[in-house]
Amino acid sequence: MPLMPAADIDVTEQLGRRLLTQQFPDLAGLPLRLAANGWDNAIFRLGSNLAVRLPRREAAAHLIEHEQRWLPQLTRGLAVPSPTPVRCGTPSAVFPWPWSVTPWIQGTTAAAQRLSARRAWAAELARFVDRFQQPAPADAPANPVRGVPLRRRNEQVRRRRPTSSRGAGRWQR
Template sequence: MPVRPPAEVDLTADLVRALLTDQHPDLADLPIHLAAHGWDNATFRLGADLAVRLPRREAAARLVEHEQRWLPELARRCPLAVPTPVRVGTRTAAFGWAWSVVPWIPGTPAADDPVAARTPWAADLAAALHALHVPAPAGAPVNPVRGGALTGRTHALEARLAAGHLDPVLPDARDRAHALWQDALTAPPWPGAPQWVHGDPHPGNLVTRDGALVALLDFGDVTAGDPACDLATAWLTFDATGRARFRERTDALAEQSGAAPDPGRWRRAAGWALVMSSAMVAHGDDDAVISAIGHHAIRELLPG
């Protein structure tokens, strides 16, 4: 099984404190402890209300820079809380990449909530993504694995299917996966200009509090492209009931906005959901939460 890429630098609370002492000394005496260690970034809790977000490998360093550049603009559009950097850290001899101080948003990852409990805020997520999905300006990042033509993901998906990564989820799913993928590839393409795309709005990047959706996290994959990529969350996050509400609100908002018809929207979104969930299952031995999201989505996409 593939595993999470190893960290290329030893990220510790002592390193974070040293960086703060050097660049933001007024924050350096706050308590620091590791809160999350993801594939691309590590997050350290800083006092009660802040966090420090640092890339853990060179491939992720540009992602932090994208967040620093574009999140202030995107946060103004999003009706949910967004961890916009409040301080910017620059590269030094001790740490060779940019890093950020961001707000700590209290709540629970939606991935920890029962799937059925997510239905009440399905329309709120649709509205938040609709607010983000506006034409991206020149100079917006272009992510090679998010928001582009689905054909670019065929090789990666076929490799996962051939390796049998979906078999433990649904032993007879391979033929259905191929059929879904072909349907997604032949769907009408996105008819508009590239739009802002979050890139990774799965339930691990959504925060809930008291049964409500309150925040959208981790814009490291932010890109200009096809907004159907974000709509993959319909399968990653919801069951059939929640997905129906999410789709209904998404379609209604698109119609109200006067946008050009997009008849291939949900077929392409299903293709993106298959790409993402197959990757999540392939890495399941390394991250139980991501694996569970992938298993759920595959069962929603490819019911028996």
């Protein structure tokens, strides 16, 4: 797995609490704790049924903007829960980028399950992907990284590939 890039901003529980207090004071009294700190976002559990999604890097902030705009439209009518924002935080003096409050979706990541256990839900996942697959709306933004010809990603992939076959799983920066 590639090394996670450094955060542009240290996203902490204190920062999350401050943003909630400023922008959504009705939610600020709920318990807040870090649930995951990923490549692009920090996810905090908010109360028992919400999550706070804060970008760690400027590149991810633009993806949050797209999620806030497009997920409600793209997930409408799907039979599975999605992290569609229920509140959209805005840039402020405290935090320069958009952020979201989403439903908390209880579950286990696929990577945490044995391969044999994944078969139980593979068909359901395939049905979801089939229903979700649709042409992009005419005014949807283009992603400069995803959905492009592979030759445009060649240099970045080669730079991050494992240094040797014995080093599979250890990627270069």
